[in-house]
Amino acid sequence: MVEQLPLKQFVVGSNPTEPSIKIFLKGGKLKRIIWISTSLTLMVLLLVLSLPFDAKAGFKQLLSLENNGEQNHFIMIQYKAASKICTITTNDQVNQFVWTGWKMRSGITDYYINYNTIPANISRDTVKTVFDMSFSNIQGAGGGVLFHYAGETSKSVASNDDVNTLFFATLTPKVVAVTYVWLDNNNLMTNVDTVFNSQHSWANTGYNGENDCSGAKGYYDLRNVATHEFGHWIGLGDMYHNEAKDLTMYGYANIGELKKDNLGLGDITGVRSVWP
């Protein structure tokens, strides 16, 4: 049985450095909406509700709320650093996924890499190969070609500029990576950027289907994290409940974790469901 779960948390705004609304859901119910006033560095809790929440309807509502009819708006999804240690896969056949509410446009999406920002311990070729394999995993599950490496860029700030970029930058330590998605009024993606946190150490260890947690000690595995982030590109959301812990779209990343290189059943079902 396929289960599409409600979206848990997302941030909506018009400027990546100033997300203005945070939504928190628990068990499919809207628990909190927070408006953040960055100018005052003040978080104002405006609303405490416990109403049934339809992720897709709520998503559209929020966009019109925040967007004021403007053409472009963005969504930010953070990949959280886990406080637990990596565990060996016990069940990646859980058939669950979350849909964010957006889709990619049909056709090929170009992506660029800023090599000037990559960690010194990983070669340029390795980074390119890792991203290539991670994209292959996602589009392979859907049975077509969606992503195309279009070259190098010097872009180092997430922005809505038609240059879908992968780069490293300083983020809060609690976050491993962040994906920013810009959408048109039909919730089709117009631009996407993924930022990997340069505050953490990164490595690349091959996954052989069994070495689930045998990545380099003290390092996040780039392919493990990239595969998850590219799941966001296509429109999949994070899952935070324990049952989903072996799926690629589980919302926490562990140091030394490799198992998310391979998609679980729910991830594959999700890719096919949101395929453009």
Ligand SMILES: [Zn+2]
């Ligand atoms: Zn995520």
